[in-house]
Amino acid sequence: MERELPASLLMFISSRSAANRIFEALQKQGFGDLTIAQSRLMMGIDPEGTRLSVLAERAQIAKQTATALVDKLERAGYVERVADPTDGRARLVRMTSRAKKAIPHARAEEDRIEREWRAHLGTERMQLLREALTDLRKITDPYQ
Template identity: 75%
Template sequence: MARELPTSLLMFIASRTASNRVFEAVRAAGFHDVTVAQARLLMGIDPDGTRLSVLAARAQVAKQTATALVDRLERTGYVERVADPLDGRARLVRMTPRALAILPHARDEEERIEQEWRDHLGADRMTLLRGALEDLREITDPYA
């Protein structure tokens, strides 16, 4: 029997496997030029567009990193930069239809994973698991 792993590491193991599966599902759907780092940034974009600095904060990377990632995402046609009508310094990063087309594939795979986990644990324990994780956000999510 292995030594007891930290709870956070148990979370890491499960979440990484899930993340890999979603990423693979998106690739399998034909999106071969999105990387994990880019996807992490994409996740933070609001429907009406989001400022780069906000994106950087959400993905927990430096502004320069976000600039580089958006550059690549723009070159490959997943996002566009539009002027922010409220602030002449700022620009809003918005998803293109191509990026929006990714979402259903990602959501479907997430849905499948969720169902597999529920099947494995049973509905009651899955509900308890989710509840505990949601409560933990209060002390672990810088954006909660």
């Protein structure tokens, strides 16, 4: 008698699978120095640049962790820190052209995964899954 796995664990399994695939896709495209945590942080950067503390909040990590990740991203040439014209204490983290080149590859793999999942589940169930997950986010994502 098999115990039913919690929905959260099932989500963990599939989301990890997806994260690994995106990570591997980036590696193959010449972005092998990016890690999953770094990529996740980078995804939170707005086109005009984003403050470190905002990035930390979006990724739900401490400021110190974000500092360390941005340090590595900067050294690898993915982001740059520029002064925030509206606040002398703050700096904006901005993507460089290298990061902008990586994004489409990540998005492409995301789309590929999404299509495979849709093909496996069928269009309608995939749609229901998306809606349920989006709805669930309202009570599981403290930062909207």
